[in-house]
Amino acid sequence: MKYRQLGDTGIEVSLLGLGTVKLGRDQGVKYPTAFKIPDDQQALELIALAEDLGVNLIDTAPAYGSSESRLGGLLQGRRQRWVICSKVGEEFVDGQSYFNFTPEHTRMSVERSLQRLRTDYIDIVLIHSDGDDMAILQKEGTLQALAELKAKGMIRAIGLSGKTVEGAIAALQQGDVAMVTYNLEHQEEKPVLDYAQAHRKGVLIKKALASGHICVGPHEDPLRKSMEFVFAHPGVSSAIIGTINPEHFKENVCALPA
Structure with a gap:
């Protein structure tokens, strides 16, 4: 496993991070x-496998159902091994x-996440946008509230x-990290990667494999080609892969560029 700096945060992250929406939510995805949402033993085995493969980044959110609460138990005794990314803004109820x-x-959301995750700090907290990004940043005061919590440690x-x-x-101008969609079929957000590289900011990639929908030529490996494409950009810090299949996760790691 290779690692990259998350901008100028001082946080080092593995090229792949483990996404955990499937540990807590199977509706509306x-x-x-x-x-099927895995049981605790299956989830523990997946996390242990990720550790063995050198993965140190794990991604969750309140919108991922019971994911945060489950991770709080699953990561007990291993907290220092992981860089935890969670979010605020989106809730998933009933x-x-x-x-x-x-x-x-x-x-409230950050304090609740701390309790659920059984930790006294969260490495990365992102606003879980509804799509109206600029309105959130300019009118809601969400990022300012996060900055105050960051100042408190x-x-x-x-x-x-x-x-x-x-x-x-x-x-990125106001904070540290952006999570963006970037893959072979969606390259519109490349300017964010360019900006991050130029200004030493962190970028996490979501949907690097287009949620399993990537299509390539008949003689091409879609997984390897996707990984080569994503990590060819030096502005990318890590890509979040949300699988609960251990073999798929191994394949994802093996497909990383040398």
């Missing part, structure tokens, strides 16, 4: 096939998502998991 970006909700790095180039760059 956009994957090509249905799946099968439905809703958004709240107020400073009050943001503070509750968070190490802050930013946005957004859906627009303008929003991601604005978040």
Whole structure:
């Protein structure tokens, strides 16, 4: 496993991070096939495998159902081994998502995540955007609330998991990290990577494999080609892969560029 710096945060992350939406939520998710949420033993084995493969980044969110709470137990005794990324803004209750970006909700959400994760700090907290990135950043005060919590030592790095180039760059101007979609079929957010590289900011990639929908030529390996493409850009810090299949995770690691 190779590692890259997360901008100028002082945090070093593995090229691949483990996404955990499938540890806590199986409703309203956009994957090509249905799946069953793994039990604790299966989840422990997946986390242990990720550790053995050199992965040190794990991604979760309140919107991922029971993911945070489960990780709080699953990571007991291993907390220092992991860089934990969580989020604020999106909630998932009774099968439905809703958004709240107020400073009050943001503070409550981070404090709740700390309790669920059984830790006294979270390495990275991102705003879980509803798509209206600039309105959130300019009107809601969400990032400012996160900055205050960072100043108190509750968070190490802050930013946005957004859906627009303008929003991601604005978040990097004010914060540390942006999570963007970037893959063989979606390259519109490349300017964010360019900006991050030029200004020593961190970038986490979501949907590096287009949620399992990547298509390439008949004689090409879509996994290897995807990995080579994503990590060819030096502005990329890590890509979050949300699989619960151990063999798939091994294949993802093996496909990383040398």
